[in-house]
Amino acid sequence: MFRKRQNTPLPPPGIDVDVRHVSMTFTRTADEAGSLKELFIRAVKGKARRHTFEALHDISFSVRKGEVIGIVGTNGSGKSTLLKIIAGALTPTAGQVLADRHRIQLLTLGAGFDPELTGRENVYLNGALSGYSQRFIDEHYEEIVRFAELEGFMDEKMRNYSSGMISRLGFAVATARDTPEILILDEVLSVGDLFFRQKSEARIREMIHGGSTVLIVSHMPSVIRTHCTRVVWIEKGHLRAVGDPKEVCAAYENMEKGKA
Numbered sequence: 337m338f339r340k341r342q343n344t345p346l347p348p349p350g351i352d353v354d355v356r357h358v359s360m361t362f363t364r365t366a367d368e369a370g371s372l373k374e375l376f377i378r379a380v381k382g383k384a385r386r387h388t389f390e391a392l393h394d395i396s397f398s399v400r401k402g403e404v405i406g407i408v409g410t411n412g413s414g415k416s417t418l419l420k421i422i423a424g425a426l427t428p429t430a431g432q433v434l435a436d437r438h439r440i441q442l443l444t445l446g447a448g449f450d451p452e453l454t455g456r457e458n459v460y461l462n463g464a465l466s467g468y469s470q471r472f473i474d475e476h477y478e479e480i481v482r483f484a485e486l487e488g489f490m491d492e493k494m495r496n497y498s499s500g501m502i503s504r505l506g507f508a509v510a511t512a513r514d515t516p517e518i519l520i521l522d523e524v525l526s527v528g529d530l531f532f533r534q535k536s537e538a539r540i541r542e543m544i545h546g547g548s549t550v551l552i553v554s555h556m557p558s559v560i561r562t563h564c565t566r567v568v569w570i571e572k573g574h575l576r577a578v579g580d581p582k583e584v585c586a587a588y589e590n591m592e593k594g595k596a
Contacts, residue, residue: 347434352518352549353399353422358431360392360417360573391417393573394431404550406560406581408588409570415553416444418570419520422551441516443524451495455486455505458494462509476512483539484508485532504532511539515546522553557585 347354364387391414399405407415420426422433423442448465449458459480463473473480481487484504494502507524521540537559544550544563554560560567560581567584569576571591577584 345432345434346436347398350401351398352401352403352435352439353551354434355395355397355418355422356431356434358392358395358418358421358428358433359390360414360421360426361429362389362391363387364389391573392421392428392570395570395575396431397568397575397578399549399551401549402547403566404544404552404564406564406567406585407551407553407570408555408557408560408567408585409576410572410592412572413570414573415570416522419444419522419551419553423520435518439517440520441513441518442520442522443510444522449494449502449506452493454493455490455497458505459490459509462506463512466509466513468513472513480505480508480512483511483535500529500532507536507539511536511543515543515548517548519543519548519550521550523555557589561585 395414395418407418409415417426419442421428422435423440424435424437425442448462450461453461456477459477460470460473464470481490484501484507486501486505489497489501497505510524524536524540541563550563552560552564564581566579567581568578569584569588577587
């Protein structure tokens with residue numbers, strides 16, 4: 337399902353991201369086979385049962401140049417799937433996203449780390465997966481380690497790291513480059529302890545106010561209210577609202593309270 341980034345038609349003037357009637361359906365095997373032999377036998381006999389799951393249904397909205405858009409919704413509502421489609425990592429089942437993919441940077445934590453490699457080796461691996469050159473990592477390596485507060489741990493294998501250490505290193509690598517024109521943040525403001533979260537929020541504020549168009553997914557409505565100019569609310573794959581951060585966040589929180 338993951339594809340290379342492809343060139344797509346550009347959005348209208350003044351628009352950086354144009355999401356048009358996007359739907360995403362995944363197909364999964366209903367009961368996993370215990371071996372390749374069993375899987376082959378089921379396929380031959382026509383007994384391999386599959387079911388589909390619609391992660392997104394007919395989502396449409398646009399993002400103007402310089403806007404900071406927040407995306408909210410409960411777990412499993414399709415927020416991260418939508419960001420991957422916008423970034424070009426996933427191709428939607430229906431609809432399309434008009435955007436210049438070469439101007440987009442998707443920041444998501446924890447992806448691309450190998451627990452059997454050292455922290456140092458993972459910086460280069462993760463950096464390469466993020467599109468950094470070896471020269472860039474060479475020049476910024478010490479800065480990345482200092483920001484992650486992992487001096488003295490970089491020659492340890494990552495399997496010995498705590499989840500907080502992994503998150504801090506992921507954030508430091510993800511935000512090492514200059515601010516891109518279109519920045520997508522997938523839950524990157526909830527890493528580490530209180531003091532590191534404050535430091536990471538300060539780094540993100542610098543990037544947001546550097547002139548980028550920004551899309552933020554966060555489970556913290558306070559973050560959305562503070563940083564965003566508009567909010568998109570997606571619930572169980574359906575678009576519920578697009579509008580003022582205070583109004584949309586209030587409606588989202590009222591729904592959450594009603595479930596409690």
